[in-house]
Amino acid sequence: MDFNDTEQEATFRQQVKSWIGDNAPTYLREELELSGFGSTRTGSYDPLAEAKKWQKKKADAGWACIQWPKEYGGRGATPIESVIWNQEEGVYNKLSGTFIIGQGMCAPTMMSYASEAQLKRYMPTLASGQEVWCQLFSEPQAGSDLAGLRTKAEKEGDDWVINGQKIWTSGAQHSDYGILITRTDPEVPKHRGLTMFFLDMKSDGVDVRPIKQANGDSGFNEVYFENVRIPDAQRLGEVGEGWRVSLTTLMNERMAIGGGIATGFPEIQALVEELHVATGTAIDNPAVKSKLADWYAKSAGLRNTASRAISALSKGEIPGPENSIGKLVAGGMMQDIAKFSLDLQGLGGAIVDPEIARGSARIQAMLMRSPAVRIEGGTDQILRNILSERVLGLPDDMRADKGIGFNKIPSGS
Amino acid sequence: MDFDFSSEEKMVRDQVDRYLMNNCENGVFRSVLEGEGAYSEDVWRGLVEMGVPGTAISAEYGGVGAGYSTLCLVAEQLGAYLAPTPFSSSIYLAAEAIQLFGSEDQKQTWLPKLAAGEVIGTLAVTESTQESTEDNIQVSCSDGKLSGRKLIVPHAGIADLCVVVARDINAGVNLYLVDLGDAIGASPGSVSVTPIDTVDNTMNSCSVQFANTPCELLGAPGEGWHQLKVVYDRAAVLIAFEQIGGARKALDMAVDYAKGRFAFGRPIGSFQALKHMMADMYVALKLAESNCYYAAWALSTDSAELPLAAATARVSATQAYQLCARDNIQVHGGMGFTWEFDCHLYYRRSNYLTLMLGGLSTWEDKLIHALPSGKAA
Incomplete structure (x- = not known):
């Protein structure tokens, strides 16, 4: 076991450091440090344009998606090198938010199922941020029960015709392409009638409408499909195999968000080190200390768990469902931290005006964003099902829809 | 890496x-x-x-x-x-202090x-039902002779050698070595060891009374409390590994039982109320395990991060074992509260280990003390 760099890793780190030192958009640093919890702050600059600019710069120098093969726009780097890159990119990594879904989830799915020609066409522009991708999975009637989705795909000649609606699609409003899971056979049990595609988001009949969220932001969208045509050549995997294809995406989703996920720990630490409460500085209060120690132990646990997963990955092991713990722990923790941090501030903690509130209202933003963390990409409850069934091997819950054709499943409507 | x-x-x-x-x-x-x-x-x-x-x-x-x-x-x-x-007493504590x-x-x-x-060794610290501090150590040493009582010393009934934390009248708190066999042989009545019942009687806990017991200084005079903390930081990593070992078995026991026990016509492990409880046990264990790995590295390389890494491993391993031992009983229902089922073995050991080297709040305190200021980051 060695948590230090090997000589080779140290050389690589030096190389990364010096490139970032010479090229990073330092004019955004201060604002980026205040970002988080659903928003990327770039001050007077346009966040999407800045994100694309940084991504393109990285890509031109061979520092985008460094683990990908060179012919797809990457660098052919090892998992450990990728960790080093992320550590050194640091705060500028916040600019990559727009690309996470495409690069972290759509790309691995494409790489498993798309043709070589398609990969050569789409991967380099995804790596360089010139094209943004989204993932069209959830539906109004199919969230936790994703396999209950209803968006129809019907074959017409060499095309498929899509009708239906997706929801909670992050970044659809900026996206050029998306991967889309559909129902191609409503007669068979639900998991067996699904098929995956990728499509051009500018196709006729695609309508993207932002959702106004409970916290007032609009990061997610509804996407409507009305007679949208997708060529059969853009099918990913066999007809009826969509569920299996989606698992590739979801497994990578957990890897993508498991490691560097925000917990709120640095925010509460900064707060209690300077905040005065009735007993003196907050951090000296035994109740505060006890909670802070618990949260530190959890955030260190997540970091060290991610390190172990990376080690396993670098030895050729496949990331498993155990990586579901990252978001499960971080989501609840962020919410608890936000509530406790505001509690220490009394009624003044209710202020969300960044000019007046402590710490530019980051903790208030955390409070308002945290409920979503516990839902998006698998609710806390679904993650517990995954851990207990796939890791601990506990028996499945009884299912009222098991073995029944999709169109015979009771829907309550 | x-x-x-x-x-x-x-x-x-x-x-x-x-x-x-x-x-x-x-x-x-x-x-x-x-x-x-x-x-x-x-x-x-x-x-x-x-x-x-x-x-x-x-x-x-x-x-x-x-x-x-x-x-x-x-x-x-x-x-x-x-x-x-x-x-644990002989190797993580006594041998470690001597090394x-x-x-x-x-x-x-x-x-x-x-x-x-x-030779079996042990370490004697606790004198009362208060958490030990540098100020409340009262067992004293003068002219190379110890006097006073240690209230609870693990494995003292079978130990041949005891490292004792005691106060020198002039120098402050020191560590001393007492050769128990020798002391008893040379001056009968100078040490009396009385077994006491604890939540885990397999730890052979005893009260130890010293009465003009010959001893020798271990380490530098006046540095005893600091030395004890150094020993504790190292032992905490090892005890944390014992804790995750036990937590894993308690979780396995719960999972096995939930797969085989039927109620309402189905295995109880298929109920979300129980499977989610076990998922939480797994999460606590996994976090603790990862923190223990990091602490093992810090311990084996004498890293400057050891105090923080040890306290972090200790806090999360204590939480994990406590949770797994407690909820293993819950998964078993009434059978979990019988003497016959093994659930109480883990419950006993987990609670004893929690208190060894100072309880959870003591280690939370150490963690925060060792944590670099967020302002530096």
Whole structure:
């Protein structure tokens, strides 16, 4: 076991450091440090344009998606090198938010199922941020029960015709392409009638409408499909195999968000080190200390768990469902931290005006964003099902829809 | 960077695992718990024959010199099988204190015997039902003689050697070595050891009364409390590994039972109320395990991060074992509260280990104390 760099890793780190030192958009640093919890702050600059600019710069120098093969726009780097890159990119990594879904989830799915020609066409522009991708999975009637989705795909000649609606699609409003899971056979049990595609988001009949969220932001969208045509050549995997294809995406989703996920720990630490409460500085209060120690132990646990997963990955092991713990722990923790941090501030903690509130209202933003963390990409409850069934091997819950054709499943409507 | 144990280290772990699986099933714990002997002499002898106590003692003092990462994995197995042996007191505490602070002579005298299991050591700190502090140590030393009472000392009934935290009238708190056999032989009545009942009677806890007991200084005068903290930081990593070992077994026990027990016409493990509880046990364990790995690295490399890494591992391992032992009983329902089922063995051990080296709040405090300011980051 060695948590230090090997000589080779140290050389690589030096190389990364010096490139970032010479090229990073330092004019955004201060604002980026205040970002988080659903928003990327770039001050007077346009966040999407800045994100694309940084991504393109990285890509031109061979520092985008460094683990990908060179012919797809990457660098052919090892998992450990990728960790080093992320550590050194640091705060500028916040600019990559727009690309996470495409690069972290759509790309691995494409790489498993798309043709070589398609990969050569789409991967380099995804790596360089010139094209943004989204993932069209959830539906109004199919969230936790994703396999209950209803968006129809019907074959017409060499095309498929899509009708239906997706929801909670992050970044659809900026996206050029998306991967889309559909129902191609409503007669068979639900998991067996699904098929995956990728499509051009500018196709006729695609309508993207932002959702106004409970916290007032609009990061997610509804996407409507009305007679949208997708060529059969853009099918990913066999007809009826969509569920299996989606698992590739979801497994990578957990890897993508498991490691560097925000917990709120640095925010509460900064707060209690300077905040005065009735007993003196907050951090000296035994109740505060006890909670802070618990949260530190959890955030260190997540970091060290991610390190172990990376080690396993670098030895050729496949990331498993155990990586579901990252978001499960971080989501609840962020919410608890936000509530406790505001509690220490009394009624003044209710202020969300960044000019007046402590710490530019980051903790208030955390409070308002945290409920979503516990839902998006698998609710806390679904993650517990995954851990207990796939890791601990506990028996499945009884299912009222098991073995029944999709169109015979009771829907309550 | 490599965040995993080496194959050599894992080989030792597997060897200890196999030995304990065959020789230390829960019945061994039970027989000690029910009063048949103060510890399992058979298991202890077996471990000694394999050279296990000397794992991290250097070869020049009769050990194996395999390092602390290996010892961590050994500790994990000892915790998993609830081994009722004096390993923790003798190796993580007494031998560690001598290795760190002993004179060359003291090391030559004691370490080979501790490594070979010929001598069992322990560490005496606690004097009352208050958490120990530098200020409330009252056992005192004058003219090389100890007086006063240690309220609870693990494995004291079978120990030959005791490291004692005591106050020198002039120098402050020191560590002392007491050769118990010698002391009793030379001046009968100078040490009396009285077994006391605890939540885990397999830990052979005793009160120890010193009355003009001959002792010798261990380490630098006036540095005793600081030295104790150094020993505790190192022992905390090893105890944390025992805790995750035990937590894993308690979780496995819960999962097995939930798969086989039927109610309402289905296995109880299919109910989300129970499977979510076990998922939470798994999460706590996984976080603790990862923190323990990091602490093992800090311990084995004498990293400056050891105090923080040790406290972090200790806090999360305590939480994980407490949760797994408690909710293992809950999964078992009424059967979990019988003497016959093994759930209470983990519950007992988890609660004893929580308090050894100071309880959870003490370690939370140490963690925050060791945490670099967020402003520096």
